[in-house]
Amino acid sequence: MDSFVRKLITEWRKLGLPFSNEVFVVALSGGADSCALTLALKELQERQKLHLRFVLAHFNHSLRGSASDKDEEFVRNLAVKLGFEIFVKRGNLFSMKANLEENARNARYEFLTEIAENLNAYGVLTAHTINDQAETFLMNLLRGSGIRGLSAMKPIRTLKKNSQREIFLIRPLLRWAKRHDTESFCRKQSIEFRLDSMNEQMNFTRVKIRKKLLPLLEEVNPKIIDVLARTARNLANEAEVLSELLKNFASSDLRIRDLKPISSALRQAVLRAWLERELGNLKGLHSVHIEAIENLIISRKSGRIVELPKGISIEKKAGKLYLYKN
Numbered sequence: 281m282d283s284f285v286r287k288l289i290t291e292w293r294k295l296g297l298p299f300s301n302e303v304f305v306v307a308l309s310g311g312a313d314s315c316a317l318t319l320a321l322k323e324l325q326e327r328q329k330l331h332l333r334f335v336l337a338h339f340n341h342s343l344r345g346s347a348s349d350k351d352e353e354f355v356r357n358l359a360v361k362l363g364f365e366i367f368v369k370r371g372n373l374f375s376m377k378a379n380l381e382e383n384a385r386n387a388r389y390e391f392l393t394e395i396a397e398n399l400n401a402y403g404v405l406t407a408h409t410i411n412d413q414a415e416t417f418l419m420n421l422l423r424g425s426g427i428r429g430l431s432a433m434k435p436i437r438t439l440k441k442n443s444q445r446e447i448f449l450i451r452p453l454l455r456w457a458k459r460h461d462t463e464s465f466c467r468k469q470s471i472e473f474r475l476d477s478m479n480e481q482m483n484f485t486r487v488k489i490r491k492k493l494l495p496l497l498e499e500v501n502p503k504i505i506d507v508l509a510r511t512a513r514n515l516a517n518e519a520e521v522l523s524e525l526l527k528n529f530a531s532s533d534l535r536i537r538d539l540k541p542i543s544s545a546l547r548q549a550v551l552r553a554w555l556e557r558e559l560g561n562l563k564g565l566h567s568v569h570i571e572a573i574e575n576l577i578i579s580r581k582s583g584r585i586v587e588l589p590k591g592i593s594i595e596k597k598a599g600k601l602y603l604y605k606n
Contacts, residue, residue, distance in 0.1 A: 281327070284457070284465040285320045289329055291452050295436055300331035302402040304450075305395050307388070308336045308358070308366075310351040310474035313407035315358070316462035317453060319469050321405075322362045336366040337395050337404075339388045343380075344477060351474050358471070367395050381484060393440050396447045403448035404439055411459045411490075414508035418489050424567040426552055431519045432512035458505065526553040534601040539577050547574055558603050564589045577601070 292299075306321065308314045324330045338355045342348050352368055359366035371387045392404045413432055420429040439449040453462070466473045482488055497504040526549060534554055539547050548570050555570075556562050565588060572586045576596050586594045591606035 281323070282320075282465065282468065284316065284461060285323050287456050288317075288320045288452060289324055291435075291456060292324075292330070295450065295452065297450065297452075298332070298402060299329075303333045303335060303399050305392055305399065305401050305404045306334050306336050306364075307392055307404060307406045308338050308355050309476075310338070310354045310358075311407075311476060312459065312463040312466050312473040313409055313453065313457075315471055315473045316457075316465045317405065317407040318358070318362065318364070319465065319471065322364070334364055334405075335395065335399060335401070336364050337392055338366065338368045339391045340368060340370045341384050341387070342370055342372055343384070347477060351476075354474050381486070389439075393447065396439070397442060397444075400444060401447060403436075403450045405450050405452060407462070408433060408451040408454050409457045409459055409462065410454070410509045411505055413454060413512055414494070414505040415486055415489050417508045417512045418493060419485055422485070422489075426548070426562075426567055426570065427515050427519045427522065428552060428556070428562055429566075430512060431516035432509065434516070522549060523553060526550055536577055536596065536599050536601070539601075544574065547577065554601075555603070559592070573601070 306314070306318055308318055318334075318336065321330065321334050325332070325334065336355065336359050338352060340348050340352045344351075352370075356366060356368065369391050371391075395401070396404050416433060417430060423429065433451065433454060435451050435454045437449050439447045441447070463473070478484065479487060479490075482491065494504065501507060534550070539550065542550075551570050551573050552562060555565060559565075569586075569588050573594050576584050576586050576594065579596075584596050588594065593604045593606065595602045595604065
């Protein structure tokens with residue numbers, strides 16, 4: 281058994297994932313990471329280490345013309361070769377406004393979630409690696425994110441809860457595999473994975489980080505990817521502890537008299553916990569927004585309002601903070 285496959289089954293055990301009688305949806309783009317994950321799962325299935333049903337899913341974003349169609353053709357052929365079922369969906373993101381990367385991600389996850397629900401699947405498997413963890417950390421750092429934003433992606437999180445069951449998003453490569461590991465394993469299996477030309481376009485922040493920033497940081501510390509990923513994990517642990525401490529502090533509305541006397545650091549932590557509770561997540565909110573709300577608290581004027589992204593506003597009124605969604 282190849283070391284890549286052996287490490288995957290070891291991580292599978294560590295994550296407490298089922299070994300039989302469940303369905304998993306595997307996100308397959310055609311790149312090295314997702315191909316390596318798919319190939320390793322097939323080998324574990326053939327060796328009767330996993331008695332599970334794996335269903336492949338490919339979202340064709342139609343962003344690269346014929347190249348996108350060739351990706352689709354590649355994953356269809358790979359599914360046939362490995363004997364896996366596959367679902368494919370095509371999207372047209374050019375008509376969408378705002379962030380192309382975010383729109384692409386949202387469309388892809390909606391598709392994966394829909395399939396998982398229809399199949400009553402245990403979860404969706406994605407092939408995020410340590411490299412992805414490090415790149416995400418730097419992206420959020422450059423945006424000015426707080427401890428929550430800088431925290432590591434989790435190997436398992438809830439993707440959706442429905443009336444039938446909880447569906448999980450699972451990243452079984454996240455804590456141990458790097459990009460060179462997945463590429464090497466694919467080559468050993470004689471699989472010529474697809475290369476996405478958009479991963480070379482410098483107008484995308486992630487590509488700039490991957491192609492320019494990380495190589496510079498590696499000159500200072502050759503193990504920078506491991507360091508960044510470890511830092512993200514440490515921050516995730518601290519964020520979890522902080523969340524427990526703040527759970528009872530951030531009530532549905534916040535009293536100014538409780539927030540004024542405490543330190544700025546604790547005040548901002550309370551605000552983040554409160555916003556996350558009210559909104560479900562802190563996506564699109566950065567340190568500048570938290571500081572604006574803090575200024576609202578310490579200001580002597582009343583009736584002031586802070587406008588946040590996505591039509592959200594915070595109002596100071598009658599000695600309390602109130603959140604409104606427009």
